[in-house]
Amino acid sequence: MFYKKFTAIVIALSFSLLSFNTASNTIWKEYKSIDGVSIYQKVAKCTNQYNPATNDYFVFKYVNNNTYDVRISYKIEYWLDNNCRSCNLQSPNEYEISIDIKAGQSLEYTCSDSNKGFKLYKASKSRNDEGKNRFDFVGLKVDKI
Secondary structure (H helix, E strand, O other): OHHHHHHHHHHHHHHHHHHHHHHHHHOOEEEEEEOOEEEEEEEEEEEEOOEEEEEEEEEEEEEEOOOOOEEEEEEEEEEEOOEEOOOOOOOOOOOEEEEEEOOOOEEEOOOOOOOOOOEEEEEEOOOOOOOOOEEEEEEEEEEEO
């Protein structure tokens, strides 16, 4: 009887530690802060209507800490396997982002969001692309509107 209880406790602790480790990736981390706007990033798992597989995405949250409405704009440099997918594209393109945020408002991704300003592909569940896929917000600016 003791061994059954002991085994159950060990299994329960193992699952709780496993849950804790996977949850750490779901915590928002500040990516950049500029002129009263904070941008947060995390990795999330999503499926979409075109691909039923669960994939990892870089996802973003924008918080306007100002007392006035703003427009943030930037270009995403998006690297997959050491190739920049957005560096030599003709303007305008989907990697040139402009987002209006009301005073005190917070905007964040949803899995159904296709706007590159909220969600970028990171990796499929079957691939280990850790470190190969990355991004940077270039020319980030905040304008009062």
